[in-house]
Amino acid sequence: MKDLPETVHPLNNNRLPRHVAIIMDGNGRWAQQRGLLRIKGHVAGVESVRTVVRLARKLGISYLTLFAFSEENWQRPSMEIRALMALLRRYLHRELPEMQENQIALRAIGNLKQLPEAVQRDLAGTIAATAGGETQMVLTLALSYGGRSEIVQAVQTLAQDILAGRLKPEEIDTALFARYLYTADMPDPDLMIRTSGEYRLSNFLLWQSAYTELYVTDTLWPDFREDDFHQALEAYRRRDRRFGLTQEQIEALEASNSRH
Numbered sequence: 001m002k003d004l005p006e007t008v009h010p011l012n013n014n015r016l017p018r019h020v021a022i023i024m025d026g027n028g029r030w031a032q033q034r035g036l037l038r039i040k041g042h043v044a045g046v047e048s049v050r051t052v053v054r055l056a057r058k059l060g061i062s063y064l065t066l067f068a069f070s071e072e073n074w075q076r077p078s079m080e081i082r083a084l085m086a087l088l089r090r091y092l093h094r095e096l097p098e099m100q101e102n103q104i105a106l107r108a109i110g111n112l113k114q115l116p117e118a119v120q121r122d123l124a125g126t127i128a129a130t131a132g133g134e135t136q137m138v139l140t141l142a143l144s145y146g147g148r149s150e151i152v153q154a155v156q157t158l159a160q161d162i163l164a165g166r167l168k169p170e171e172i173d174t175a176l177f178a179r180y181l182y183t184a185d186m187p188d189p190d191l192m193i194r195t196s197g198e199y200r201l202s203n204f205l206l207w208q209s210a211y212t213e214l215y216v217t218d219t220l221w222p223d224f225r226e227d228d229f230h231q232a233l234e235a236y237r238r239r240d241r242r243f244g245l246t247q248e249q250i251e252a253l254e255a256s257n258s259r260h
């Protein structure tokens with residue numbers, strides 16, 4: 001165990017994932033199939049967000065991370081961006097009481113300074129209002145998020161620490177580097193779900209997904225409901241997570257764990 005990177009949890013085999021990350025894709029297609037504006041797909045997608053957050057909390061998943069807006073999404077038509085920001089603000093206002101009631105702590109990762117000020121304000125308000133006290137689940141929204149940029153900003157901060165004499169280059173290892181990422185205090189995702197049939201990471205949690213189990217479903221995000229989530233969790237349960245170890249090593253680790 002000692003030799004394994006901090007991100008590796010071989011003993012977590014076959015259990016409920018501690019951290020689920022979701023690439024919520026297909027809102028636009030869902031709307032287009034119905035002859036609706038793309039925005040209507042995002043509106044319907046918010047209902048899937050609510051369903052998934054509730055179920056994750058009910059099942060006892062500790063971390064749920066949703067890719068709500070990518071760095072690349074800034075290139076979308078300004079009307080769509082405005083609508084998405086408005087939906088996000090409405091979601092934050094509407095869901096706050098339920099988050100508090102269910103001890104869900106909200107967090108946000110990404111280049112948040114790029115977000116409109118009103119969104120930044122609402123986010124900060126909801127994060128503060130759900131922080132402190134008991135936390136049963138951390139809900140993280142990735143907003144204006146890009147995995148490569150996250151790594152670059154980590155390198156910049158790290159380089160500053162070296163220049164300032166706070167850190168020596170030889171002290172850098174994977175565990176230390178991970179502390180410079182937005183996700184510093186979170187475990188890596190165990191399961192990443194992507195909807196609408198695309199087999200891509202799309203710049204989401206690049207560093208953190210080194211050992212993550214990937215699950216792709218053809219279901220479009222606005223159609224993703226409890227059954228779909230259960231299917232993803234069931235597929236995860238059936239996966240054989242070995243983290244580069246042999247089956248014998250995993251069994252030995254499990255046996256030693258059950259003795260302690």
Ligand code: FPP
Nearest residue numbers: 024025026027028029042045046068088091
């Ligand atoms: C991808 O669908 C989805 C997005 C770019 C935004 C996701 C946003 C939501 C689900 C609603 C707001 C979120 C919260 C947390 C309140 P797409 O438009 O790329 O679909 P397409 O690939 O079919 O065009």
